[in-house]
Amino acid sequence: MMSMNTYPYLINGQWQESTTNETIELVSPYTEEVVGSVQAMSRDEVDEAIHGAKRAQQEWAALPVNKRAELLYAWADKLEERVDEIGQIIMREVGKNLSDAKKEVVRTAEIIRYTAEEGLRFTGGFMQGDSFPGGSKNKMAIIKKEALGVVLAISPFNYPVNLAAAKIAPALITGNAVVFKPATQGAISGVKMVEALQDAGLPSGLLNLVTGRGSVIGDYLTSHPGIDMITFTGGTGTGQHLSQQASMVPVVLELGGKDPALVLEDADLTLAADQIVSGAFSYSGQRCTAIKRVFVLEHQADELVGMLKERVEKLSVGSPVDNSFIVPLIDKKSADYVQGLIDDAVNKQATVVHGNERDGNLLHPTLLDHVTREMRVAWEEPFGPVLPIIRVSSLDEMIELTNESEFGLQASVFTQNVNNAFTVADKLDVGTVQVNGRTERGPDHFPFIGVKQSGLGVQGIGRSLETMTRDKVTVINL
Numbered sequence: 001m002m003s004m005n006t007y008p009y010l011i012n013g014q015w016q017e018s019t020t021n022e023t024i025e026l027v028s029p030y031t032e033e034v035v036g037s038v039q040a041m042s043r044d045e046v047d048e049a050i051h052g053a054k055r056a057q058q059e060w061a062a063l064p065v066n067k068r069a070e071l072l073y074a075w076a077d078k079l080e081e082r083v084d085e086i087g088q089i090i091m092r093e094v095g096k097n098l099s100d101a102k103k104e105v106v107r108t109a110e111i112i113r114y115t116a117e118e119g120l121r122f123t124g125g126f127m128q129g130d131s132f133p134g135g136s137k138n139k140m141a142i143i144k145k146e147a148l149g150v151v152l153a154i155s156p157f158n159y160p161v162n163l164a165a166a167k168i169a170p171a172l173i174t175g176n177a178v179v180f181k182p183a184t185q186g187a188i189s190g191v192k193m194v195e196a197l198q199d200a201g202l203p204s205g206l207l208n209l210v211t212g213r214g215s216v217i218g219d220y221l222t223s224h225p226g227i228d229m230i231t232f233t234g235g236t237g238t239g240q241h242l243s244q245q246a247s248m249v250p251v252v253l254e255l256g257g258k259d260p261a262l263v264l265e266d267a268d269l270t271l272a273a274d275q276i277v278s279g280a281f282s283y284s285g286q287r288c289t290a291i292k293r294v295f296v297l298e299h300q301a302d303e304l305v306g307m308l309k310e311r312v313e314k315l316s317v318g319s320p321v322d323n324s325f326i327v328p329l330i331d332k333k334s335a336d337y338v339q340g341l342i343d344d345a346v347n348k349q350a351t352v353v354h355g356n357e358r359d360g361n362l363l364h365p366t367l368l369d370h371v372t373r374e375m376r377v378a379w380e381e382p383f384g385p386v387l388p389i390i391r392v393s394s395l396d397e398m399i400e401l402t403n404e405s406e407f408g409l410q411a412s413v414f415t416q417n418v419n420n421a422f423t424v425a426d427k428l429d430v431g432t433v434q435v436n437g438r439t440e441r442g443p444d445h446f447p448f449i450g451v452k453q454s455g456l457g458v459q460g461i462g463r464s465l466e467t468m469t470r471d472k473v474t475v476i477n478l
């Protein structure tokens, strides 16, 4: 008999306990109490999940796309009906404040609906041979979009519902089956999200949910011959490792970042300060797209730092239950890592403008000035509430520091001159440049890309449909 707080995995429509009799306890980042346990699945069970998905896929792909869209619309409705319950689970499991946790569920429903709509309009094409030299009008190609088969979706802890659904929904609408492996810390939110999908009428086996430590079953999953495509969001180290495991299947990776804010001489400093603080500190900086360093010209730095300090001092710090802006980090290891970056910078003479206080996993928002390139925090991704200010002598230096990073997710450029904005944007080696706004993924139909060590391939609703399908060409010779 399973205890109330022990969550099963899902294979072929059946919620089950693992024959390993092993479960993994998940501890809340802020109460440090056990939220629940998930199953540590065996390899045989993982095999069953993949084979079950394979069996379900062909029938699903054969359905008219409008029928597939019905499932997604129903799923979005079911998620919205459970927004309070799932929001609470996200809060308890990953420590996101309650308001943001509920917003995540609502945003997920919106992504799913938009994906269904895009899916309805997503078709192949037609080509005529005579546009190529020597070609003929009598040779015509009909290009259809076909599903790849079984998509393996692996998600991280920080958006346990949203980032998972952003992979699952495009896979399903294009006729793929899914094996979904949530982050272990985030797996209960994943279970709840999948329950909603099942309530919406998920065909048996079409999505199978596997749980267990990535370090134990991850390689087995990613190198499994039954997997036809992998879509992954998580740390750069994990992503690099995964891409070496996978063989001959498309892989999309959304990885870490070190997004800079470049504050140009003609920037509106009030706007820049507002956007930088919101971008750097929401969910305590546990966003791949968080602003993770600021470049400002020496002669404007005092003014900007003063404005940032004023805002950072006002951020509420505490419990996600009280909707605090700054909440405890996901676990002690992460908090220790961020503290290590702060300590290194302070030892190398960075100035603590605010913060550098710690209460367990709760790190107060920390603003560091006079950060130099010799400090680790200038280059490493903290995934926590610390913002380094790097004073520079020229715009060229800002561009150079941006491009020197191993990461290339996004960058913010603050300027009131549109020509400067485009000139600088073109020189930055990142996936997306935000002009006069914080770095962020949304709106979710925009392409979302990481270059260099920040990723491979592209997500974003329309682009995800492309990456989860292949062209099938039939040529007619009249």
Ligand SMILES: NC(=O)C1=CN([C@@H]2O[C@H](COP(=O)(O)OP(=O)(O)OC[C@H]3O[C@@H](n4cnc5c(N)ncnc54)[C@H](OP(=O)(O)O)[C@@H]3O)[C@@H](O)[C@H]2O)C=CC1
Binding pocket: 154, 155, 156, 157, 158, 181, 182, 183, 184, 185, 212, 213, 214, 215, 217, 218, 219, 222, 233, 234, 235, 236, 238, 239, 241, 242, 254, 255, 256, 257, 287, 288, 289, 381, 383, 409, 450, 454, 455
């Ligand atoms: N660019 C982007 O879009 C985003 C990037 N991120 C990045 O993710 C990181 C934080 O998320 P976090 O969850 O800690 O990332 P991890 O890389 O630790 O984990 C991500 C996922 O990978 C799984 N995993 C672990 N090892 C393996 C393996 N060998 N094979 C396959 N899967 C494996 C994890 O499972 P388990 O939990 O069981 O270990 C989890 O489901 C940050 O670096 C952040 O920048 C986060 C969000 C968005």
Ligand SMILES: O=C(O)[C@H](O)COP(=O)(O)O
Binding pocket: 158, 159, 163, 286, 287, 288, 289, 290, 439, 440, 441, 442
């Ligand atoms: O995982 C992340 O950090 C997200 O992809 C960021 O999403 P956001 O920019 O919309 O918060």
